[in-house]
Amino acid sequence: MNLRIPGPIPVPEDILEAMSTPMINHRGAEFKDMLFRTTEGLKSVFGTKDSVYILTGSGTGAMETAIVNTLSREDKVLSISIGTFGDRFGEIAKIYGADVVYLKCLPGTAVEANQIRDCLDKHPSIKAVLVTHNETSTGVANDLEEISKVVKKEYENKLLLVDGISSVASLPTYMDLWRCDVISTASQKGWMLPPGLAFVSFSDFAIESYKNSDMPKFYFDIGQYEKYFKMGQPPWTPAVSLMFALDLALEQILKEGIENVYSRHKEIGEFTRDQVRKIGFSILPEEKVASNTVTAVNVPDGYQAGELIAFMKNNYDIVLAAGQGELKEKIIRIGHMGKTTHDDIKPVIEGLSNFIS
Amino acid sequence: MNLRIPGPIPVPEDILEAMSTPMINHRGAEFKDMLFRTTEGLKSVFGTKDSVYILTGSGTGAMETAIVNTLSREDKVLSISIGTFGDRFGEIAKIYGADVVYLKCLPGTAVEANQIRDCLDKHPSIKAVLVTHNETSTGVANDLEEISKVVKKEYENKLLLVDGISSVASLPTYMDLWRCDVISTASQKGWMLPPGLAFVSFSDFAIESYKNSDMPKFYFDIGQYEKYFKMGQPPWTPAVSLMFALDLALEQILKEGIENVYSRHKEIGEFTRDQVRKIGFSILPEEKVASNTVTAVNVPDGYQAGELIAFMKNNYDIVLAAGQGELKEKIIRIGHMGKTTHDDIKPVIEGLSNFIS
Numbered sequence: 001m002n003l004r005i006p007g008p009i010p011v012p013e014d015i016l017e018a019m020s021t022p023m024i025n026h027r028g029a030e031f032k033d034m035l036f037r038t039t040e041g042l043k044s045v046f047g048t049k050d051s052v053y054i055l056t057g058s059g060t061g062a063m064e065t066a067i068v069n070t071l072s073r074e075d076k077v078l079s080i081s082i083g084t085f086g087d088r089f090g091e092i093a094k095i096y097g098a099d100v101v102y103l104k105c106l107p108g109t110a111v112e113a114n115q116i117r118d119c120l121d122k123h124p125s126i127k128a129v130l131v132t133h134n135e136t137s138t139g140v141a142n143d144l145e146e147i148s149k150v151v152k153k154e155y156e157n158k159l160l161l162v163d164g165i166s167s168v169a170s171l172p173t174y175m176d177l178w179r180c181d182v183i184s185t186a187s188q189k190g191w192m193l194p195p196g197l198a199f200v201s202f203s204d205f206a207i208e209s210y211k212n213s214d215m216p217k218f219y220f221d222i223g224q225y226e227k228y229f230k231m232g233q234p235p236w237t238p239a240v241s242l243m244f245a246l247d248l249a250l251e252q253i254l255k256e257g258i259e260n261v262y263s264r265h266k267e268i269g270e271f272t273r274d275q276v277r278k279i280g281f282s283i284l285p286e287e288k289v290a291s292n293t294v295t296a297v298n299v300p301d302g303y304q305a306g307e308l309i310a311f312m313k314n315n316y317d318i319v320l321a322a323g324q325g326e327l328k329e330k331i332i333r334i335g336h337m338g339k340t341t342h343d344d345i346k347p348v349i350e351g352l353s354n355f356i357s
Numbered sequence: 358m359n360l361r362i363p364g365p366i367p368v369p370e371d372i373l374e375a376m377s378t379p380m381i382n383h384r385g386a387e388f389k390d391m392l393f394r395t396t397e398g399l400k401s402v403f404g405t406k407d408s409v410y411i412l413t414g415s416g417t418g419a420m421e422t423a424i425v426n427t428l429s430r431e432d433k434v435l436s437i438s439i440g441t442f443g444d445r446f447g448e449i450a451k452i453y454g455a456d457v458v459y460l461k462c463l464p465g466t467a468v469e470a471n472q473i474r475d476c477l478d479k480h481p482s483i484k485a486v487l488v489t490h491n492e493t494s495t496g497v498a499n500d501l502e503e504i505s506k507v508v509k510k511e512y513e514n515k516l517l518l519v520d521g522i523s524s525v526a527s528l529p530t531y532m533d534l535w536r537c538d539v540i541s542t543a544s545q546k547g548w549m550l551p552p553g554l555a556f557v558s559f560s561d562f563a564i565e566s567y568k569n570s571d572m573p574k575f576y577f578d579i580g581q582y583e584k585y586f587k588m589g590q591p592p593w594t595p596a597v598s599l600m601f602a603l604d605l606a607l608e609q610i611l612k613e614g615i616e617n618v619y620s621r622h623k624e625i626g627e628f629t630r631d632q633v634r635k636i637g638f639s640i641l642p643e644e645k646v647a648s649n650t651v652t653a654v655n656v657p658d659g660y661q662a663g664e665l666i667a668f669m670k671n672n673y674d675i676v677l678a679a680g681q682g683e684l685k686e687k688i689i690r691i692g693h694m695g696k697t698t699h700d701d702i703k704p705v706i707e708g709l710s711n712f713i714s
Binding site: 003005007008010011013016019022023024026027028056057059060061091092188194195196215216217218219220235236237238239240241242319 | 593
């Protein structure tokens, strides 16, 4: 099977095998070493000297972690959404009692700096900005560097909370350089891991906000993670097998060099879009905002995404993703995170080509 | 290494290997079949016809799930604690805004029916009773059947929320028969799995309470789990590798027969306590409340748990657990969940015997 959805991604065999390592005591010396080593590795990938915590959970849990640890009920927040995952980030904030201002962009577009300025000028009491770095539902990457310049340089004392679930370890992301306050990510993306772990970084400013945050939390309380980390332990029993896999994946990523990982994703993203266009299909977003982790392809007029996906599965054993929400039948999505090669993409192109011919 | 802590437990090799299965689409047909099959298997083990949800997270996450989905802020709840995990259950309820009445029993004892009656009579507005079935911090099993008789038969309209983290799939637990409303459990115990999954059952009465619950939740919102389950999907990306392992473990448990699993735990529990006493050590709890999943052994006068644990690790490569909280240096704990044999326990006894001789 050629699994080409935007996560889970095909996991290299040696990383899969690392999960068969026998159990160890998660409060013992061996785990302590692994926790410290993987945390250092994660900090290196995030580009931060601040804190990174390893959670057992999905990316959604990591988004909740970002919200409940920095905000208080009634806090005004700006939720920028360019797709379903952006909507979700705002929804979590709302459920926990934040006063959410919504900035919703058209599907397939990225947010523009002026849109953010308008919102922040109109609502000066906004305390935090929630934004998706890479929106897999539409195959669009926001310009996080530019967003950060607006939020962190043009304004003062605003938290920048980033959904980096499908960007960290795939697209250039520099936590400290870009002054992000929280970045949430998850293992089943560019990390080349199965799903089940999530990683969340907190800047010093985010930690300051934690101290005043009154949203209720327990499982995702990063104060507990910090307290136990000092003892070389996780607060709750962790997914030990996935930790073994993380340990190996980080070793490979750091050996390759994170900039090379970014280049690899850029190359395969451009290759995929180029090939898709060559056979007469069009890409949902404009080239300048197209994501290098997932390509959203418009389904040709007269067809439905469901048909195309079934055709690819039945004839080529290739698994693609449909659109989400209003785009459900209008686009198909080709995932190319992790170690995707031209040989993984070529059969997809061949299949798409045969679908319309 | 002979890992004898109360979770994670040594995982059978074939179950470890199942985790190396290549990734699949968690929103595809193959995963749907696995989700339905494993959920049916879990319901059979829980002894329920009602709902069981599979979460990615630890047992603590499953405890939070029990609380936030059934209760509202200001609800009065009775938190019965016979150890650190009982304390934790009450703490979660308090953090989410419940009005908590505490019933704290002495370490090493189980709760008695009359203690519960006294609390419920004194506070007639109590809406829910929180109780640990099997307290691994002290090696004590509460009599859940008796507790249920008090809470569900002698009183009306009270929710019985059970921390069954280390009991379900190890000790007799009959969700429907005993009219439990929520039971939370986690994979790294009698299920013979690595940590990372948690399972939570909800009775119809608990689902009714969900509809009126105002505690905030998103990642652990069982309404989301129910909605997606109807489509054969989890709401968030699940720990796919652990699901493969769960699928195999459930097949083995159901083939063995759950009553046989209980007998196996009873036999090894009794054997362990018997052997411990034979070499002159004493057990923290009285025999009638001693747990068959973990044995809490009193550290002989003049010694510290830390010394004993280091001795066992250094000389026998046996990993035992210390006490928790005030019992930290006073007891050591021997885990015997899952397929523990006499041959796993004998070297522990030999080591303990040599420690004091």
